[in-house]
Amino acid sequence: MTIKFGLIGGGVMGEALLSRLIASGIYQSSEVIVSEPLPSRLDFLKQQYDVTVTTDNSQVFTQAKEVVFLAVKPQVFSALAQEVAHINIQNQELANINLLNREHSPVIISILAGVPLSQLEAAFVQLPVIRAMPNTPATVGAGITAICLGAYTSPKHHQIAQQVFSAVGEVVEVSEGLMDAVTGLSGSGPAYVALLVEALADGGVAAGLPRTIANQLALQTVLGTAKLLESTKLHPAELKDRVTSPGGTTIAGIAKLEQAGFRSALIEAVKAATERSQELGK
Incomplete structure (x- = not known):
């Protein structure tokens, strides 16, 4: 053949x-x-x-x-x-x-x-x-x-x-011209998501959960949320709003993430990886 x-x-x-x-x-x-x-x-x-x-x-x-x-x-x-x-x-x-x-x-x-x-x-x-x-x-x-x-x-x-x-x-x-940005987002992105899963699990352990259960909860939460966004075509902000009740637990957590610059940190990570990709290409 x-x-x-x-x-x-x-x-x-x-x-x-x-x-x-x-x-x-x-x-x-x-x-x-x-x-x-x-x-x-x-x-x-x-x-x-x-x-x-x-x-x-x-x-x-x-x-x-x-x-x-x-x-x-x-x-x-x-x-x-x-x-x-x-x-x-x-x-x-x-x-x-x-x-x-x-x-x-x-x-x-x-x-x-x-x-x-x-x-x-x-x-x-x-x-x-x-x-x-x-x-x-x-x-x-x-x-x-x-x-x-x-x-x-x-x-x-x-x-x-x-x-x-x-x-x-x-x-x-x-x-x-956009390939370096692709590298910074989807190429390097799995490491960012892995860091997110690890941090979620660590938070669970800090709150008293056994490590194995915390790992399972963190991983399935990320996986399930991604599948939900994909299947429903919801904008991430809309899904966030649906989960966030007035005066509830989720908004308390989000307030801490905003205080810590969570979204800004991810944006800067993608930009930094993009710039490094451009440097390597030279």
């Missing part, structure tokens, strides 16, 4: 995507090739998902007909680009011959944080490139991914990227 999907980097995020793509039937195991430098990791992926494996990144570029997915550390991108440079020259020559060749060439999808489209397109000249920023809930199929399209992508490539990332959650499209 034809190899359609090529994955370079079999780490946590790469495996999360791989497992969902195969489980949902978007790609069959026989249609996937994975490149990974660690032999133990390569053996695991082979046994777990029955995919073709290799330590040669060039094989992924030459065999994958639909997607080449880059899930390596940003620090190794330059070495990767040099390793496959000869293949990129061949692909560029084909693309120059006829635009139809570019239309049918594999789309290169990168989740390398801080590596802009300009750098990707300099490495993969005149080839369709899409930059993406998923987040860690993708590992359980509940993530959200922001994508931005390169200059040589077509509606077909866009559709492929939508289908790939829909396997691990929701997908939004943004301009590249």
Whole structure:
């Protein structure tokens, strides 16, 4: 069977995507090739998902007909680009011959944080490139991914990227200028939410609850509230007002949060993470 999907980097995020793509039937195991430098990791992926494996990144570029997915550390991108440079020259020559060749060439999808489209397109000249920023809930199929399209992508490539990332959650499209803000909000956001859950549980313990019960109450409260907001489409402020009775317990708690600058702290956290992402991109 034809190899359609090529994955370079079999780490946590790469495996999360791989497992969902195969489980949902978007790609069959026989249609996937994975490149990974660690032999133990390569053996695991082979046994777990029955995919073709290799330590040669060039094989992924030459065999994958639909997607080449880059899930390596940003620090190794330059070495990767040099390793496959000869293949990129061949692909560029084909693309120059006829635009139809570019239309049918594999789309290169990168989740390398801080590596802009300009750098990707300099490495993969005149080839369709899409930059993406998923987040860690993708590992359980509940993530959200922001994508931005390169200059040589077509509606077909866009559709492929939508289908790939829909396997691990929701997908939004943004301009590249907003990718740092995406990183600051949804990319770093799971850590903020984890901190919130931990703090809620600590508050419960401080109020006398056993740790295990406090943890369970905190986690389910956050999870349930998110599901409620999603299903009802209520504005968060409206849900807050519905829970807040005059002179009641909730308004007493909210007053303390406002006094402590809770909302301002979250806003500043997103802004700080966005600025750090911009610095790393330089």
